[in-house]
Each structure stands twice: as structure tokens, then as C-alpha cells.
Amino acid sequence: MANVKANDRLYQDLARALLDELAQGRYPVGTRLPAERDLALRFEVSRPTVREAIIALEVQGLVEVRIGSGAYVRRLPGEEDRPGFNVTAFELTEARLLFEGEAAALAATQVTDADVAEIEVLVQRIAEENLDPNGTERADREFHLAIARATRNHAVFNVIEQLWDLRATSPEAALLHEKARHAQVKPVVEEHAAVLEALRARDPNAARAAMRSHLSAVLEGLLFATEERALAEARKATQAKRERYAKATA
Amino acid sequence: MANVKANDRLYQDLARALLDELAQGRYPVGTRLPAERDLALRFEVSRPTVREAIIALEVQGLVEVRIGSGAYVRRLPGEEDRPGFNVTAFELTEARLLFEGEAAALAATQVTDADVAEIEVLVQRIAEENLDPNGTERADREFHLAIARATRNHAVFNVIEQLWDLRATSPEAALLHEKARHAQVKPVVEEHAAVLEALRARDPNAARAAMRSHLSAVLEGLLFATEERALAEARKATQAKRERYAKATA
DNA sequence: TTCTGAAAATTGGTATTACCAGAAGGGCGC
DNA sequence: GCGCCCTTCTGGTAATACCAATTTTCAGAA
Structure with a gap:
């Protein structure tokens, strides 16, 4: 063979x-x-x-x-290779909500003017990405990583980068995030801008609140998309049974 | 050869x-x-x-x-192998302060009575470990991981476990933590107990505060040990120069 | 002189064969 | 039934040969 x-x-x-x-x-x-x-x-x-x-x-x-x-x-491929593989999209986003909120607060005490300028550009690019229906979310990623980098703490940066990368390996996450992202086009820009303003003001509490607010919105969009998908699958299953019933009684 | x-x-x-x-x-x-x-x-x-x-x-x-x-x-061994290798002990503890605080808060909303009972046992074992001058810090590790597990969020648990494991790979971290731990024997038990009580009361804010307080103490002990070591090295360097000078003028 | 292109040398890729050493299982003797 | 030894199976290593891709060399042409 x-x-x-x-x-x-x-x-x-x-x-x-x-x-x-x-x-x-x-x-x-x-x-x-x-x-x-x-x-x-x-x-x-x-x-x-x-x-x-x-x-x-x-x-x-x-x-x-x-x-x-x-x-x-000794062990099977894929599994137990890198830590935290079978993490659901919900868990991932919840963890980001907790951790990135704190990272934003720490970043607010450590950012330089150069950092703020860089993040400002990224917010602009995120806006452009959101307008393009085929746009990627590269700027979004860079935005979050730039804030993590502004903490001047490599451990914090690595953790956040890793959580973001896990989306690629998570079975459902990417799809669901994509759906969630399209469910809320305009507010996203404002949320990112709010984080930027808090950083510019060097206000840790405001930065934490803004970041948590943003990721809460993502989490809600995710839950909405999850529910939507579950409903669609339920309808599909019902439809299949209906067709089978129709055939059986034909 | x-x-x-x-x-x-x-x-x-x-x-x-x-x-x-x-x-x-x-x-x-x-x-x-x-x-x-x-x-x-x-x-x-x-x-x-x-x-x-x-x-x-x-x-x-x-x-x-x-x-x-x-x-x-293509690349050299050792470096750029696993992410987040060259993280200082300070960065590591700072990250834990931020993340484990949030994890404790989330755990307070999710713990079961069984979790609380398990953690209670671990607090007792930590006390015993602290009395033994040759004791390990295994119970300490288990305590923090149990709380991370109580969040019912695999991503959170994986991150915290990973941060703890990084101490082993960090060049200085283990030594410094050992020093820092011995500098503060009794308070540690009280700090862990405070976290436990907050979890038992299902009080997220109290749990966050207790955990941050505990890790702040660890961080301060770490800074103290770092300074102490720096001073010791400075003295040693001076002593070496002194001996060299003595030899040169003998 | 410079460029071109084909031949030659070099290098990894694979196959074949043989023999050794460690492990496992079965049969024999006790 | 128990234990020892021997056979057999398995991976470990060596030696050799030939193929294919690449690189280098160099002669011949422009």
C-alpha cells in the first residue's frame, strides 16, 4: 500500500x-x-x-x-504535544479577558510614547481590516501583542502570544471568532480606541476596564455564535430526520 | 576524538x-x-x-x-527552542501576581466544596513543609495549581502551570525563590490561609486581594534576595581586587 | 576576456547483505 | 513444578554499491 x-x-x-x-x-x-x-x-x-x-x-x-x-x-501524535491543546474557544477568550486586562493595566504604567504611537497606528489598521469583508485579523493580533510587549515583562508577553496562537490549534476557535467578529463591526474600533486612550493617559484602571470591556464583548459575540451554530445544527438534524421519515412513508 | x-x-x-x-x-x-x-x-x-x-x-x-x-x-541548540526561556525571576513572579490574582477571583466563583477541602489539606501541608528546613515546595505548587484548576478553565490552568514550570528553566529563579522563601517563614502560612478563606466565602474580590497580597510578599522577598546577592557579589569582587592588589605589592 | 554549457566530481538517498548483541520464549533437565 | 539453557527474534552497526541531485570545473565559443 x-x-x-x-x-x-x-x-x-x-x-x-x-x-x-x-x-x-x-x-x-x-x-x-x-x-x-x-x-x-x-x-x-x-x-x-x-x-x-x-x-x-x-x-x-x-x-x-x-x-x-x-x-x-509511547504517545499518539497531535495530542499532548504542546500544552493546552484541547481548549475551547470560550475558555480561551475567558483567559484572555482575565490576563489581558491585567496586562493592559501593567502596560499603562510602563508604556513609552513610542509604544502609544505604534498602537495608534494599529488601531487605524484594525479599522481598515474591519471594513474589508475578506480582511485578516493580523492588525488585531499586533494590537494585543503590542500592549503585552509594553508591559516590559517577557513572561506576560509570552503567555498572551501563546493564548493567541492557541486559537489556530483550537478546533472551533478560529471559525467561531470569525463569526463573532462579523457580528459586531463598528463597536470593535471604538473599544480598541478606548484602550489606546487609557494607555495614553497612563491610567491602569481605565486600561484594565477598557480591555475587559472589549474582551467581554468578544466573549458575548462568541457565545452568540456558539448558540447560533448549535441551533443550526439542531435544525439540520431535524431536517434530516424529516427527510428520512418522508422517504420511509413514501 | x-x-x-x-x-x-x-x-x-x-x-x-x-x-x-x-x-x-x-x-x-x-x-x-x-x-x-x-x-x-x-x-x-x-x-x-x-x-x-x-x-x-x-x-x-x-x-x-x-x-x-x-x-x-538551521539554528543552534538550546536557544529559541521553547518559548519564554530567558525570563527573569522578577518577570515571572510579576506575571504570576497579575494572572494568579485573576485566577483566584474566577476560582472563587467556581469552586466546589470538594475543591475547598482539597485546598485546605494543602495549606496544612505547606505549613509542614515550611517547618522542615529541607522541605520541598511541592505542596506550594499543588496549592496554586489546585486554585488554577478550580477555575474550570483549561487555558488558565495551563498558563499558570507553565509559569510555575518556567522557574525550573529560569537560570536564577529557583535559587532566588528558595532564598526568598526562607526569608519569610510564618507569614506565608497566613497568606495561604487567607486565600483559602476567601475561596470558602466565594468572594472573588477577597480572593484576588489575598492572592495578590501573597505574591506581592513573594515578589518583595525576591527583590530582597536579589539585592542581597548583588551586594554579596560586589563584596566578593572587591575582595578579589583587594587580594590581587596585595599580591601585586607583596 | 567573458560567457556558456557539458562533463566530472561531490554529496545525499536508497538498497543489499552480513554479522553482532540484547531480549524473549520455549523446551529440556532437574 | 521450577529453573536453566538454547534457539529465535529483534534491533544495532558495518560495509558496499549504485542512483540522483547538486555543485564545481573547465574547455570551447563568442
């Missing part, structure tokens, strides 16, 4: 193929992979190539090779 | 040896490693073994192998 995707070196293809089989649950955690010689036969490659692929898995911590015994599955 | 540390498979020894050479700057970023055949000669191993070692480096993203050309250094 060899479910490989060419254009790569053989060992990489093989590693991917094995990765797929691991992901599909063919070899659960703790079980042993087939012997190298058997894998070589099955995938029609040489044993050195099989070894290279298995070493690639071993370096990634997916399998553990025991001399004279075999290669045993 | 082959600066290998036996007791492992050859390819792992070789990978480590190459890693050392990378760390020592023998092969800067962008340069090419020697050809596989040359490495095999130099380390007195076979080419397949060299290939396995290089693949191990490649999987880790340290080198990039180009067919027909060679293996090029």
Missing part, C-alpha cells in the same frame, strides 16, 4: 505514513510496532530507510525503541 | 557529539556540516550511523539536509 505523498525523501514519507497509522489508532499506546524487517517488506523499502523513519518518530518522542525487543508506542 | 558518552546507541552518541559541536559554535548558522562520508571517517562509524544522527538533528529542526549539497545548520 504505502500511503505516501511523494516529493520528499522516502524516510519522511514513511514517517508520515506511520504517523497516520498511529493517529488512526492502528497501534495504540503501549503496543509494539511491527519489526523493522516486516515494515520494510510491507512498505517495499529497505530496512535502513525504515530505521530512519522510526528514528524520526523516536526523536519526536512518539515511540520508544528497545534493543532486541521492538519499537513501542 | 569522538566525544561520546557510551551506554547509548551510537547514533545517539553521535547526535550528542554533533550537538556539542554546534553549541560550541564550530558550525555557525548557515554553514555546512562535513559530508556524511567524512563524518563517518572522523568519528570512526559507518555512514548509515552518521545518517541516523543527522536525521535526528534534522527532525529537531537544527539542520536542513539538501540533496546533493549537504547538511546546513
